[in-house]
Amino acid sequence: MTLIKRIFVAALLLVLPLAATAQEAMTEDRVRELVRETILANPEILVEAIAILEERAAQDRVTASADIIAAQRQLLERDSNAPVLANPDGDVTIVEFFDYNCPYCRRAVPAVEGLIEADPGIRLVYREWPILGEGSVFAARAALAARQQGFYEEFHWALMGMNGRAEERSVLRIAEEVGLDIDRLRADMEAPEVAEHIETSIRLADLLGITGTPTFILGDNLVPGAVEQDVLQRLVDEVREEQAQ
Structure with a gap:
C-alpha cells in the first residue's frame, strides 16, 4: 500500500x-x-x-505466527532429528534457529548458557539454519554429523566460541580439537538425516516468516534477535504459567 x-x-x-x-x-x-x-x-x-x-x-x-507455531509445534519441539541440549525432560522447550557465522547468534550464547544454568527445566532444541554462505552450510552439516560420535554439544559450543568465520578449514580444526574422528565425520556429513534436518529448518523458517538469526520460539512467541537472559526467562515463566492453567 x-x-x-x-x-x-x-x-x-x-x-x-x-x-x-x-x-x-x-x-x-x-x-x-x-x-x-x-x-x-x-x-x-x-x-x-x-x-x-x-x-x-x-x-x-x-x-498469524502463533497459529503457525501451534500447527507446527510437534515438529518444532519434538523432531527426533533435531539436537536437544540442556534438560531433555524439561517442562519448557525453547527452539533456536541459528547460523554458526551469525554474530548475533554468538552474542546470544551467554544469555542461552546463563539461562540453562539458572533454570534446570529448560529443554533446548537447535535448528541448524545455515543462511550465511558455504562455510555456514559446512559447519551445520559437520555439527549434525558429530552426533554420530556423541560430540554435538561440545562441538556446537566450540564452534559458537570460535574466532573468525566458520569455513571448512576452521571447522575441521575445531573438530580435531574436540576429539572428533575427521574421516568418520566427513562420511557422516553425507548421511540423509543431515540434509533432512537442514531442509526441515528451511521449510519451517519459511512457514513462520523467519528472516534472520537467531530466532527463538517459546510457546506461541516468535522472538527474533540476540535477546538478553532476563527476557528469555520472563518468556519461559509466562509459558509455565500458561501450562499451569
Missing part, C-alpha cells in the same frame, strides 16, 4: 465512527470530502491514524 493510500485509509478509520452517527446517508463522495476536511483541519491525526494501522498490522503478524 502506497503512503497516500495508507494516509487515506488511516484518516478514514478515524472519520467512519463520526459518519456512522450522522443522520444523512453517507455517499462515497461525501466520505472522501469528509476525510479531506478532517485531514486539513487536523493534520496531526495522520500520525495517530498510521500508528493505528501499524499496530493492527503488527498484531495480525503476531496472531
Whole structure:
C-alpha cells in the first residue's frame, strides 16, 4: 500500500465512527470530502491514524505466527532429528534457529548458557539454519554429523566460541580439537538425516516468516534477535504459567 493510500485509509478509520452517527446517508463522495476536511483541519491525526494501522498490522503478524507455531509445534519441539541440549525432560522447550557465522547468534550464547544454568527445566532444541554462505552450510552439516560420535554439544559450543568465520578449514580444526574422528565425520556429513534436518529448518523458517538469526520460539512467541537472559526467562515463566492453567 502506497503512503497516500495508507494516509487515506488511516484518516478514514478515524472519520467512519463520526459518519456512522450522522443522520444523512453517507455517499462515497461525501466520505472522501469528509476525510479531506478532517485531514486539513487536523493534520496531526495522520500520525495517530498510521500508528493505528501499524499496530493492527503488527498484531495480525503476531496472531498469524502463533497459529503457525501451534500447527507446527510437534515438529518444532519434538523432531527426533533435531539436537536437544540442556534438560531433555524439561517442562519448557525453547527452539533456536541459528547460523554458526551469525554474530548475533554468538552474542546470544551467554544469555542461552546463563539461562540453562539458572533454570534446570529448560529443554533446548537447535535448528541448524545455515543462511550465511558455504562455510555456514559446512559447519551445520559437520555439527549434525558429530552426533554420530556423541560430540554435538561440545562441538556446537566450540564452534559458537570460535574466532573468525566458520569455513571448512576452521571447522575441521575445531573438530580435531574436540576429539572428533575427521574421516568418520566427513562420511557422516553425507548421511540423509543431515540434509533432512537442514531442509526441515528451511521449510519451517519459511512457514513462520523467519528472516534472520537467531530466532527463538517459546510457546506461541516468535522472538527474533540476540535477546538478553532476563527476557528469555520472563518468556519461559509466562509459558509455565500458561501450562499451569
